Amino acid sequence: MLETIWFVLWALLWAVYFVLDGFDLGLGALLPFLGKNESERRIMYNAAGPFWDGNEVWLISAGGVTFAAFPKAYAVMFSALYAPLLLLLFALIFRAVSFEFRNKVEHDSWRALWDCVHFLSNLVPCVLLGVAFANLFMGIPVDARGVYHGNLLGLLSIYGLAGGVFFLCMFLLHGSLWLAIKSTGSLQTRAIASATFLWPLMLLLLVVFLVLTGIYTKLYANFFASPVLFALPLLALAGLVGARVMLGAGKLWLAWACSALFILGVTFFGVAGMFPGMIISSIDPAATVTAFNGASSQLTLKIMLGVALVMVPIVLAYQFWLYKTFSAPVTNDDLKDEHAY
Amino acid sequence: MDVVMLSRLQFAVAVFFHFIFVPLTLGLSIILAWMETRYVRTGDEFWKKQAKFWGKLFLINFTLGVVTGITLEFQFGTNWSRYSEYVGDIFGSLLAIEATVAFFLESTFLAVWHFGWNRVSKKMHLASIYIVAFAGNLSALWIILANGFMQHPVGYTINETMGRAELSNFWQVVTNGYAWGMYAHTVLASWALGGFFVLGVSAWHLLRKSNVEFFRASFKMSAGFTLALVLLLGLSGDQQGKTVAQVQPAKLAALESHWETGRNVPFYLLTWPDEANEGNKVQAIGLPGMLSWIAYGNTDAEVKGLKDFAKEDRPPVMPTFLSFRGMLVMAGIFVLLAVGAFLQRKKDEPCPLLLKALVWNIPLPYIAIMLGWAVAEIGRQPWIVYGLMRTSDAVSPVPAENIAISLGGFIVVYSLLGLLDIYLLRKYAIKGPNAQEV
Numbered sequence: 001m002l003e004t005i006w007f008v009l010w011a012l013l014w015a016v017y018f019v020l021d022g023f024d025l026g027l028g029a030l031l032p033f034l035g036k037n038e039s040e041r042r043i044m045y046n047a048a049g050p051f052w053d054g055n056e057v058w059l060i061s062a063g064g065v066t067f068a069a070f071p072k073a074y075a076v077m078f079s080a081l082y083a084p085l086l087l088l089l090f091a092l093i094f095r096a097v098s099f100e101f102r103n104k105v106e107h108d109s110w111r112a113l114w115d116c117v118h119f120l121s122n123l124v125p126c127v128l129l130g131v132a133f134a135n136l137f138m139g140i141p142v143d144a145r146g147v148y149h150g151n152l153l154g155l156l157s158i159y160g161l162a163g164g165v166f167f168l169c170m171f172l173l174h175g176s177l178w179l180a181i182k183s184t185g186s187l188q189t190r191a192i193a194s195a196t197f198l199w200p201l202m203l204l205l206l207v208v209f210l211v212l213t214g215i216y217t218k219l220y221a222n223f224f225a226s227p228v229l230f231a232l233p234l235l236a237l238a239g240l241v242g243a244r245v246m247l248g249a250g251k252l253w254l255a256w257a258c259s260a261l262f263i264l265g266v267t268f269f270g271v272a273g274m275f276p277g278m279i280i281s282s283i284d285p286a287a288t289v290t291a292f293n294g295a296s297s298q299l300t301l302k303i304m305l306g307v308a309l310v311m312v313p314i315v316l317a318y319q320f321w322l323y324k325t326f327s328a329p330v331t332n333d334d335l336k337d338e339h340a341y
Numbered sequence: 342m343d344v345v346m347l348s349r350l351q352f353a354v355a356v357f358f359h360f361i362f363v364p365l366t367l368g369l370s371i372i373l374a375w376m377e378t379r380y381v382r383t384g385d386e387f388w389k390k391q392a393k394f395w396g397k398l399f400l401i402n403f404t405l406g407v408v409t410g411i412t413l414e415f416q417f418g419t420n421w422s423r424y425s426e427y428v429g430d431i432f433g434s435l436l437a438i439e440a441t442v443a444f445f446l447e448s449t450f451l452a453v454w455h456f457g458w459n460r461v462s463k464k465m466h467l468a469s470i471y472i473v474a475f476a477g478n479l480s481a482l483w484i485i486l487a488n489g490f491m492q493h494p495v496g497y498t499i500n501e502t503m504g505r506a507e508l509s510n511f512w513q514v515v516t517n518g519y520a521w522g523m524y525a526h527t528v529l530a531s532w533a534l535g536g537f538f539v540l541g542v543s544a545w546h547l548l549r550k551s552n553v554e555f556f557r558a559s560f561k562m563s564a565g566f567t568l569a570l571v572l573l574l575g576l577s578g579d580q581q582g583k584t585v586a587q588v589q590p591a592k593l594a595a596l597e598s599h600w601e602t603g604r605n606v607p608f609y610l611l612t613w614p615d616e617a618n619e620g621n622k623v624q625a626i627g628l629p630g631m632l633s634w635i636a637y638g639n640t641d642a643e644v645k646g647l648k649d650f651a652k653e654d655r656p657p658v659m660p661t662f663l664s665f666r667g668m669l670v671m672a673g674i675f676v677l678l679a680v681g682a683f684l685q686r687k688k689d690e691p692c693p694l695l696l697k698a699l700v701w702n703i704p705l706p707y708i709a710i711m712l713g714w715a716v717a718e719i720g721r722q723p724w725i726v727y728g729l730m731r732t733s734d735a736v737s738p739v740p741a742e743n744i745a746i747s748l749g750g751f752i753v754v755y756s757l758l759g760l761l762d763i764y765l766l767r768k769y770a771i772k773g774p775n776a777q778e779v
Contacts, residue, residue: 063415074418
């Protein structure tokens with residue numbers, strides 16, 4: 001029972017991470033396309049300013065919880081996906097630094113350099129997270145000792161790449177909606193146009209991804225076993241449709257919230273299909289790490305559940321307050337503060 | 342090189358680099374909170390200017406601390422997967438608690454402080470830097486509790502069927518005396534580093550007569566703070582030495598390069614280890630009974646020598662010994678400088694020689710902290726969890742060439758970022774409080 005609760009919490013932490021860091025990663029990857037001049041680019045940096053760091057902590061929590069509640073899954077997941085994971089870490093390092101360093105030297109080529117770094121270091125995680133999760137959905141070649149029998153290129157199968165493109169589009173859409181909220185004038189117009197342009201593409205990718213999932217993975221088995229789970233992909237679809245409707249009605253916050261719902265739905269769709277598998281072995285079913293054979297002791301799960309039930313709502317409350325405090329669009333006055341990016 | 346050595350090197354690079362940024366974050370956040378308190382209490386813009394100037398240096402430093410920390414958390418899975426599987430039940434939960442109770446708090450309220458100068462009330466803004474200071478130091482506690490488990494494992498049982506260590510008593514894990522001793526020493530050292538940083542940068546400006554009033558205030562403020570910390574640091578170090586003697590006698594013997602078990606053991610001011618011949622090449626100017634006294638508070642106490650430990654259970658003597666001696670020498674320098682700064686803090690023109698020394702001293706606390714970690718971690722070898730799991734049994738089944746590539750990547754990227762960071766810190770430290778950005 002505790003294992004199942006932790007499996008759901010595990011999925012929830014990843015989903016919240018995708019919802020929150022998703023928009024600032026997408027925003028960063030849009031930088032060269034939407035920021036036409038220096039002040040617009042700075043608005044884009046500062047639109048993520050108070051949020052990106054707190055959002056990234058959800059990744060640390062998701063990683064930490066994997067470690068605490070499912071040490072075996074943590075050990076196999078991160079050592080098997082060694083190369084893509086380190087690539088992700090390097091990208092996140094450069095991303096953080098690009099925020100902080102860009103505006104610290106007054107020189108056009110310095111800024112252009114960091115803009116380029118910022119773009120790439122946001123783009124890479126968007127794609128990598130998609131590739132990694134698609135591979136987890138599909139299963140990876142690990143043996144019973146947790147040894148990975150494949151290479152980096154092996155992850156880039158058709159389904160892996162589809163996952164990468166899917167996540168990229170999902171985060172770009174999410175980021176466009178966020179920028180629409182946090183900007184004014186022509187930058188906002190461009191952000192809305194970007195979201196409007198990406199939306200049909202996203203719908204197409206959703207359909208393609210759901211079909212490919214049927215071809216390349218066994219995720220649907222759980223859904224046919226308990227059809228109530230089909231609510232999850234429907235939730236994703238509802239979120240996506242809602243995002244378009246709200247965007248059309250000019251209700252930007254609701255459009256963003258619908259996009260968040262879409263991301264939640266997609267994550268839970270995949271993870272529900274995996275249950276109870278966490279690291280599905282594509283070469284030896286007996287080597288699959290599940291929520292049951294990979295979990296921590298009952299005592300640890302209990303203590304951690306107590307911590308999570310107390311702390312996660314508190315964290316959500318003060319992060320919600322942060323979002324509320326900084327909900328207004330970034331203005332030129334904000335850019336004048338000497339601590340601004 | 343084999344997987345174990347490459348993994349150890351990579352971890353060392355990652356952890357040392359991370360720990361360049363952590364202590365300044367811990368120390369400076371407290372000083373910032375104090376400065377802003379004076380601003381909010383008196384309404385004097387002078388102290389707001391102080392908080393903003395030192396705050397900018399704080400922010401440049403903070404970012405690298407965050408991202409290098411993420412790398413560390415994932416290193417356990419990528420490079421130490423056998424270890425992670427074996428002790429994740431205990432170790433993993435401490436890391437997860439760190440993220441949920443401390444790190445969220447720190448990063449969220451740092452954002453409020455960073456971007457909220459005109460968005461939240463003065464009091465809320467002040468509260469946010471206090472929360473940052475509290476959460477940062479709380480975060481360090483959980484990380485050191487995790488490290489403390491590796492140094493002195495408590496509160497666990499071995500589950501033979503699962504083949505792993507499992508939590509049996511959470512209370513014992515979080516009240517681990519070894520860990521609390523380490524925590525006190527680490528946190529005091531970090532605060533002292535923050536104090537020396539402020540003293541050093543202020544001294545640079547005072548030497549050049551730039552913004553004299555501004556930097557005299559910063560100097561005066563951190564002089565007493567730093568001296569108090571340096572003295573407490575000595576006490577906590579002595580205390581921790583006694584704990585090490587109890588819990589990790591092999592580490593104690595290695596850090597003193599002490600080979601023969603005996604009573605009334607002297608402390609030799611000049612020593613040079615000779616590991617191959619199980620002795621010391623040089624051993625001179627002994628203070629009678631001092632080592633016994635340092636370790637057990639009794640000049641007649643017996644101190645176990647390295648020869649009493651099987652060769653495969655001894656830590657590498659030379660690096661442990663040199664790191665420890667280096668730390669001691671620097672401790673002496675810190676006491677002198679902190680006393681000097683304290684005595685001169687009210688002078689209109691503090692002694693230029695002292696000011697120069699304080700500028701040159703800026704990197705030393707960093708080095709001392711690195712050496713302290715080297716003593717703790719190299720001295721724990723050959724164990725990853727003392728007495729329970731050997732480092733050589735802990736690594737991931739990852740090909741050596743993958744680790745070699747990532748290690749190369751870390752070295753290149755971290756060197757680059759480290760240089761950029763130093764360049765920017767220096768630039769903004771020299772610019773002073775009146776420079777307009779943009």
